[in-house]
Amino acid sequence: MRRRNFLVVLGASVVAGCDAVGDSSWFGKVVDRAQNWHRGLHRALGGGRIAMAPEFSRSAISPFFRGNGTQSIDTGTYRAAMEDGFANWTVTVSGLVEHPLELSMENLRGLPQRTQITRHDCVEGWSAIGEWTGPQLSTILDAAGVRPEARFAVFRCADNLNGGDYYESCDLDDALHPQTILAHQLNGEPLPERNGAPVRLRLERQLGYKHAKYLTGIELVESLDGIGEGKGGYWEDRAGYQWYAGI
Amino acid sequence: MKKRHALSTRLWHWINALCLVVLFMSGLNISNAHPRLYWGDRGFLPSEAWLSLPDFPGWITIPSYYSLAAARDWHVVFSLLFAFGLLAFMVIALINGHIRRDLLLRAAEWRPQSIWRDVKAHLRLDFEHGSGKYNVLQKLTYALVIFILLPAMIFTGMAMSPGMEAAWPWLTEMFGGRQSARSIHFLSAFALAAFLILHVVLVLLAGPITQLRGMLFGGRLDTSGGADAQA
Numbered sequence: 137m138r139r140r141n142f143l144v145v146l147g148a149s150v151v152a153g154c155d156a157v158g159d160s161s162w163f164g165k166v167v168d169r170a171q172n173w174h175r176g177l178h179r180a181l182g183g184g185r186i187a188m189a190p191e192f193s194r195s196a197i198s199p200f201f202r203g204n205g206t207q208s209i210d211t212g213t214y215r216a217a218m219e220d221g222f223a224n225w226t227v228t229v230s231g232l233v234e235h236p237l238e239l240s241m242e243n244l245r246g247l248p249q250r251t252q253i254t255r256h257d258c259v260e261g262w263s264a265i266g267e268w269t270g271p272q273l274s275t276i277l278d279a280a281g282v283r284p285e286a287r288f289a290v291f292r293c294a295d296n297l298n299g300g301d302y303y304e305s306c307d308l309d310d311a312l313h314p315q316t317i318l319a320h321q322l323n324g325e326p327l328p329e330r331n332g333a334p335v336r337l338r339l340e341r342q343l344g345y346k347h348a349k350y351l352t353g354i355e356l357v358e359s360l361d362g363i364g365e366g367k368g369g370y371w372e373d374r375a376g377y378q379w380y381a382g383i
Numbered sequence: 384m385k386k387r388h389a390l391s392t393r394l395w396h397w398i399n400a401l402c403l404v405v406l407f408m409s410g411l412n413i414s415n416a417h418p419r420l421y422w423g424d425r426g427f428l429p430s431e432a433w434l435s436l437p438d439f440p441g442w443i444t445i446p447s448y449y450s451l452a453a454a455r456d457w458h459v460v461f462s463l464l465f466a467f468g469l470l471a472f473m474v475i476a477l478i479n480g481h482i483r484r485d486l487l488l489r490a491a492e493w494r495p496q497s498i499w500r501d502v503k504a505h506l507r508l509d510f511e512h513g514s515g516k517y518n519v520l521q522k523l524t525y526a527l528v529i530f531i532l533l534p535a536m537i538f539t540g541m542a543m544s545p546g547m548e549a550a551w552p553w554l555t556e557m558f559g560g561r562q563s564a565r566s567i568h569f570l571s572a573f574a575l576a577a578f579l580i581l582h583v584v585l586v587l588l589a590g591p592i593t594q595l596r597g598m599l600f601g602g603r604l605d606t607s608g609g610a611d612a613q614a
Binding site: 147148151152154155158163166167170171173174175177178179181182183187188189190192196198202255257258259260261262263264265340341342343371375376377378380381382383 | 405414427447450459460463551565
């Protein structure tokens, strides 16, 4: 019995010790460094080519593509925008660009389109496959003219989740990747509200929370400091999820 | 005096043990985020799952409260130590002859009667048998762990990372899709947990003081021919 008590105490102190280490700031720095290692390895093992996320055949598409996070937006502005078929919805391109843009849905549909059947992986562990259509972000960024000092693209969204405005960000490597598109169609239909109507980001080499929905703006910046709480995204700020979600 | 366990083996043994415990316990926390397993590329619905897992309680998870983000942090850090540790151990064990000399079965040891004799000896709790450093069942188990289960954990883990999958799509395909890789990751993790328990029980039965001293300080290599107590 004494030995058992000893084991329970030992187990409890290991767990308590881990909790204390996990909360410390030096462990946070170790995590950031490890995260960069993973990212570096992913890029290096890609062998210098543009590593593409796998694309699937139509038969692999999920019968129902669920929504996660925000499923519906209750603001008057969004409801009104939906009422008139998002005719006045715009996506702005601002920040470190030569020519700031304001693109309507018609503008986005008028650009060369890419259609891709890809797998969406949630950080929780589930996966769904869907067919997405929209212009490549690189086309838009080329038109806007990204200034050399820009290092990140920040994505602004119309949804407010638990009191915080949703936003996300990625580096220019991912922003200019051929599979990074602003999708306005899912499985050949206009994007449903739960999946981010009228337009969302697809960032295929990273987990689901990076794929910002209800997109309203793209801002090119040099640093993520001072945006939100500075960690590069809604879930990064709120729950401490990794900024590089390719792991 | 020659040491029973090389310094590299001892170092790796304890680093690997730490990694396995941290990765297993943080993995159980990650499992709680979506406790269902599927085969193939995709899966979400309970009807698509082949296994529903229980909710793992706080005393066996890292951290001790539910936090997917914090558990992933532990996983992100220790997966690197775990993978590069195994790689370093394998390279050194190949060079210093540990694999060839101690881990691979000799032709005679593959005979069914030799394996059966070893099973019977284990059931009698007689661990002092066999001609090499390790007996037949030990070699089989260590080889299964080092060459199959540990690499399976690493490669299925890599196959699940979307960034890694873009670099090595064939790896995810080899496991039959991301959700299959995830299922195999779980199965291998529980096989390793079972190994760890069995390993500790056998160490306790075979003489924990000698065993621990051996794995900490190297121990003494019995060169007279007979094998000494071991687990």
